[in-house]
Amino acid sequence: MATLKDVAKEAGLTVGTVSRVLNNRGYISDDAREKVNGAMKKLNYHPNEVARSLQGKSTNTIGLIVPHIRHPYFAEMISNIENQAYKKGYRILLCNAQSIEEKEREYIDICTGNRVAGIILCSGTVSVEVFDGIRVPVITMERFLDNGTAAVECDNRQGGTLAAERLISCGCRHLLHVGNISSISMPADQRTEGFRQVCEKMGVAFHEVFTEKSQYHNMKYDALIEKALQEHPETDGLFVNSDVIAAQALQVCRRMGISVPGQMKVIGFDDVNIAALTTPQLTTIHQPVREMAEIAVNLLHDAASGKIVPKRTVLPVYLVERETA
Amino acid sequence: MATLKDVAKEAGLTVGTVSRVLNNRGYISDDAREKVNGAMKKLNYHPNEVARSLQGKSTNTIGLIVPHIRHPYFAEMISNIENQAYKKGYRILLCNAQSIEEKEREYIDICTGNRVAGIILCSGTVSVEVFDGIRVPVITMERFLDNGTAAVECDNRQGGTLAAERLISCGCRHLLHVGNISSISMPADQRTEGFRQVCEKMGVAFHEVFTEKSQYHNMKYDALIEKALQEHPETDGLFVNSDVIAAQALQVCRRMGISVPGQMKVIGFDDVNIAALTTPQLTTIHQPVREMAEIAVNLLHDAASGKIVPKRTVLPVYLVERETA
DNA sequence: TTTGATATGTCAATCGTTTAACATATTTTC
DNA sequence: GAAAATATGTTAAACGATTGACATATCAAA
Numbered sequence: 001m002a003t004l005k006d007v008a009k010e011a012g013l014t015v016g017t018v019s020r021v022l023n024n025r026g027y028i029s030d031d032a033r034e035k036v037n038g039a040m041k042k043l044n045y046h047p048n049e050v051a052r053s054l055q056g057k058s059t060n061t062i063g064l065i066v067p068h069i070r071h072p073y074f075a076e077m078i079s080n081i082e083n084q085a086y087k088k089g090y091r092i093l094l095c096n097a098q099s100i101e102e103k104e105r106e107y108i109d110i111c112t113g114n115r116v117a118g119i120i121l122c123s124g125t126v127s128v129e130v131f132d133g134i135r136v137p138v139i140t141m142e143r144f145l146d147n148g149t150a151a152v153e154c155d156n157r158q159g160g161t162l163a164a165e166r167l168i169s170c171g172c173r174h175l176l177h178v179g180n181i182s183s184i185s186m187p188a189d190q191r192t193e194g195f196r197q198v199c200e201k202m203g204v205a206f207h208e209v210f211t212e213k214s215q216y217h218n219m220k221y222d223a224l225i226e227k228a229l230q231e232h233p234e235t236d237g238l239f240v241n242s243d244v245i246a247a248q249a250l251q252v253c254r255r256m257g258i259s260v261p262g263q264m265k266v267i268g269f270d271d272v273n274i275a276a277l278t279t280p281q282l283t284t285i286h287q288p289v290r291e292m293a294e295i296a297v298n299l300l301h302d303a304a305s306g307k308i309v310p311k312r313t314v315l316p317v318y319l320v321e322r323e324t325a
Numbered sequence: 326m327a328t329l330k331d332v333a334k335e336a337g338l339t340v341g342t343v344s345r346v347l348n349n350r351g352y353i354s355d356d357a358r359e360k361v362n363g364a365m366k367k368l369n370y371h372p373n374e375v376a377r378s379l380q381g382k383s384t385n386t387i388g389l390i391v392p393h394i395r396h397p398y399f400a401e402m403i404s405n406i407e408n409q410a411y412k413k414g415y416r417i418l419l420c421n422a423q424s425i426e427e428k429e430r431e432y433i434d435i436c437t438g439n440r441v442a443g444i445i446l447c448s449g450t451v452s453v454e455v456f457d458g459i460r461v462p463v464i465t466m467e468r469f470l471d472n473g474t475a476a477v478e479c480d481n482r483q484g485g486t487l488a489a490e491r492l493i494s495c496g497c498r499h500l501l502h503v504g505n506i507s508s509i510s511m512p513a514d515q516r517t518e519g520f521r522q523v524c525e526k527m528g529v530a531f532h533e534v535f536t537e538k539s540q541y542h543n544m545k546y547d548a549l550i551e552k553a554l555q556e557h558p559e560t561d562g563l564f565v566n567s568d569v570i571a572a573q574a575l576q577v578c579r580r581m582g583i584s585v586p587g588q589m590k591v592i593g594f595d596d597v598n599i600a601a602l603t604t605p606q607l608t609t610i611h612q613p614v615r616e617m618a619e620i621a622v623n624l625l626h627d628a629a630s631g632k633i634v635p636k637r638t639v640l641p642v643y644l645v646e647r648e649t650a
Numbered sequence: 651t652t653t654g655a656t657a658t659g660t661c662a663a664t665c666g667t668t669t670a671a672c673a674t675a676t677t678t679t680c
Numbered sequence: 681g682a683a684a685a686t687a688t689g690t691t692a693a694a695c696g697a698t699t700g701a702c703a704t705a706t707c708a709a710a
Contacts, residue, residue: 001460003666014689019668027687044458049438050384051666053375054695064419069404070598072397079394082421086428091435094389094419096407103411110416113371133369135326219598247602254604273395273544277572279579279604328696339659344698352657376696379665 002043010039022047053115058136062300063111063119065095065104071219072272073242073289077122077141080293088301090117099217101126112136118149118300125184125213137303139296142187144312150299152292152313153187159285159317160194163239163267166283168202170265170325172237175199175206176228178221178245182210188241191269195239207232211241221245225252236264237325243268243275246282250324265325280323288315327368335364347372378440383461387625388436388444390420390429396544397597398567398614402447402466405618413626415442424542426451437461443474443625450509450538462628464621467512469637475624476637477617478512484610484642485519488564488592491608493527495590495650497562500524500531501553503546503570507535513566516594520564532557536566546570550577561589562650568593568600571607575649590650605648613640 004022008015013032020026021036039045053059062085066074082092093116097104104126111119118137128145131138137149144151167175179192192208199206209228215221221240225248229235240246246268250260258264260280268275271286295313303309333343338357345351346361364370378384387410391399407417418441422429429451436444443462453470456463462474469476492500504517517533524531534553540546546565550573554560565571571593575585583589585605593600596611617640624634 004668005666015667016669016690017688020688023668025669027685029687032688046434046438048379048440048666049435050375050378050440051695052668054373054379054697055666055668056695059375061418069394069400069407070397072395072400075394075397075400078419079421082394082419086421091439092419093386094403094407094417096404096411109371110374113374114416115373115375244598244602250604251602251606273569274599274602277569277576277599277603279575281576329698330696340697341660341699342658345658348698350699352655354657357657373696376665377698379667379696380698381665 001048002045003048004045006043007036007039007045010043011035058115058117058304059091060089061091061093061114061116062297063093063095063107063114063116064122065097065107065111065119065124066122067097067099067125067216069094069096071216071242071244072274073244073270073287074122076270076272076289077293080290081120081297084294084297088297090297090301097124097126099125099213105130108134117304120296120300121145121148123186123188137300139300139303141292141296144187149303150309150311150313151187152296152299152315154287154292154315154317156187156190156317157194159269159287160191160196160239161198162194162285162317162319163191163269164195164198164202164204164206166267166319166325167237167239167265168198168204170237170261172265173204174232174234175204175237175239176232176235177206177208178225178228178238178240178249179208179210180241181213181216183213191241207235211245219244221248222252225249226256229253229256229258238264238266240266241269243270243272243282243284246284246324247274247278250278250280250282261324267319267325271320275320275322283322283325284320285317286320287317291315326373327370328373329370331368332361332364332370335368336360383440383442383629384416385414386416386418386439386441387622388418388420388432388439388441389447390422390432390436390444390449391447392422392424392450392541393544394419394421396541396567396569397599398569398595398612399447401595401597401614402618405615406445406622409619409622413622415622415626422449424450424538430455433459442629445621445625446470446473448511448513462625464625464628466617466621469512474628475634476512477621477624477640478638479612479617479640479642481512481515481642482519484594484612485516485521485564486523487519487610487642487644488516488594489520489523489527489529489531491592491644491650492562492564492590493523493529495562495586497590498529499557499559500529500562500564501557501560502531502533503550503553503563503565503574504533504535505566506538506541508538516566532560536570544569546573547577550574551581554578554581554583563589563591565591566594568595568597568607568609571609571649572599572603575603575605575607586649592644592650596645600645600647608647608650609645610642611645612642616640 008018095107122141140151268284275282420432447466465476593609600607
């Protein structure tokens with residue numbers, strides 16, 4: 001592996017001059033520049049980023065912690081974050097916590113150990129204290145941490161409101177809501193709040209069922225939905241917290257002989273690819289994932305540069321009318 | 326940020342001893358071990374992995390290059406690779422090439438610049454020469470490189486064979502195959518070969534349409550499929566190269582008033598989550614993604630340790646019978 | 651008592667790059 | 681012809697951990 005020294009020798013210059021060319025510092029002649037470029041090409045030289053990082057104070061790496069990759073919402077989120085990070089010259093250290101606290105905590109250590117420029121934490125489950133000792137910016141997505149640097153969310157309450165309004169205006173009178181994991185408090189809980197408020201105001205009954213962490217992991221919601229529909233056979237409107245759940249609800253309805261949207265209206269959340277690939281296609285709440293991702297990376301960048309950044313950013317959602325409601 | 330020196334001072338020992346504790350080298354007393362652990366905890370010390378990497382010859386990072394993240398097949402692949410990598414103590418540097426040669430090439434440079442232990446390249450599109458100068462192991466998935474270290478594939482030909490046999494045994498006599506990007510030669514082209522061979526042997530006509538690189542990127546196949554079905558209205562069996570395409574084909578059929586599986590049988594490829602969430606559910610060819618991922622990481626690990634590894638590993642596929650064929 | 655195992659200290663080099671201080675040219679400009 | 685700008689060289693410290701050579705000390709067993 002060629003080093004700066006090798007390049008310098010090849011170019012007949014000193015490391016100082018070569019470094020000046022590389023970093024565009026001080027005075028450099030066109031002649032020197034050419035010699036250096038030629039030598040670099042000839043030796044197939046690539047600066048050792050590890051050494052660079054050690055010399056400087058931190059790396060250009062973002063630690064991206066997600067609970068899952070297979071879940072289309074997070075796949076979408078990761079993709080958008082990578083895009084923006086790449087544009088800004090950051091790399092992604094991918095941390096798949098799998099909703100396992102232990103693994104999440106370990107990955108946080110790995111991030112700090114690798115001197116990341118900052119951490120983007122998507123829907124983390126780890127407790128607050130873990131972040132007390134962290135000196136790098138921590139940007140949370142769909143999760144608020146008192147000791148975090150900044151949080152990015154969509155307007156979850158508004159999403160719940162839109163869903164309830166839509167279902168009720170479709171004529172539904174017996175609603176069922178598949179909410180979040182009950183054990184962890186999340187901004188996404190606000191979906192339920194918005195939903196509840198509308199229902200109460202309009203005098204429409206609704207039941208709520210909670211998911212479990214393990215389901216978040218294996219993405220199997222069939223049994224839960226089937227059980228809930230059996231317990232509440234009068235249900236004619238369903239609002240669930242993700243399109244993945246909604247897609248499975250459609251399968252359950254089909255198995256149970258419940259026609260959608262005839263007997264049952266369904267509204268999902270996220271508006272990921274899958275929403276347009278089910279039959280009937282899913283009506284859902286659109287999360288502005290791209291914008292959230294861009295903002296998160298920008299916040300991280302600004303915070304890492306020592307700027308003061310807004311503690312909380314909330315982006316609007318909107319209803320996408322398709323076929324299920 | 327606490328350093329080894331700080332820990333040594335806090336523990337009342339020297340860096341040598343502390344290093345011995347950390348790396349379990351030489352003689353260490355329980356007393357010293359305790360002192361060091363206490364000091365580490367007190368100072369919230371995390372070894373600087375950057376410095377460690379610089380000192381050693383390479384990092385414990387795998388450069389994972391994928392053409393897409395949003396595509397469920399790659400999301401699945403990434404997830405499985407991360408899992409196995411984590412078990413083996415590797416980190417993932419996520420490189421989303423977006424099927425852009427320029428970006429893929431740049432990411433390869435970034436990987437070498439960051440002194441990754443090895444590269445796992447999924448369905449890369451970059452030309453062979455790029456890898457000539459690379460000294461780290463390069464494991465390719467679903468792509469064969471003469472100058473690569475090892476390649477992992479599924480039995481694509483077998484997949485094509487199974488699909489053709491199934492469609493024909495379902496009574497289809499006018500087949501259509503949505504194949505790969507025509508401009509790049511890939512192992513996945515073998516699906517077409519296997520498919521063709523069976524069709525020819527059985528005397529069943531079939532047409533083939535090719536996808537474009539941009540479609541791989543934006544995952545929009547509707548127009549292509551619709552056009553193909555209009556050009557070949559006699560089609561009664563469809564074999565497409567991914568479940569994403571198949572799911573869209575179902576939507577197109579619905580729009581065109583073609584009943585599936587009544588008038589049209591459909592077989593996808595990959596067997597990702599989405600396959601069980603469409604209506605009707607997709608019959609598809611299962612790729613052993615988990616096994617492929619594990620093998621890839623193991624190959625990388627072995628190759629990085631200087632072992633000789635098999636140049637090509639092909640894993641079996643099988644047909645998953647659901648509702649579309 | 652001697653030997654050897656155990657335990658720690660000291661010191662310095664190394665990994666590859668950056669950067670600053672300082673010296674020394676050459677060329678340009680007034 | 682002097683001053684200023686341009687260009688490069690020299691040297692060394694720094695980033696943080698690893699590692700090896702070597703010294704020294706304690707304690708056990710032979």
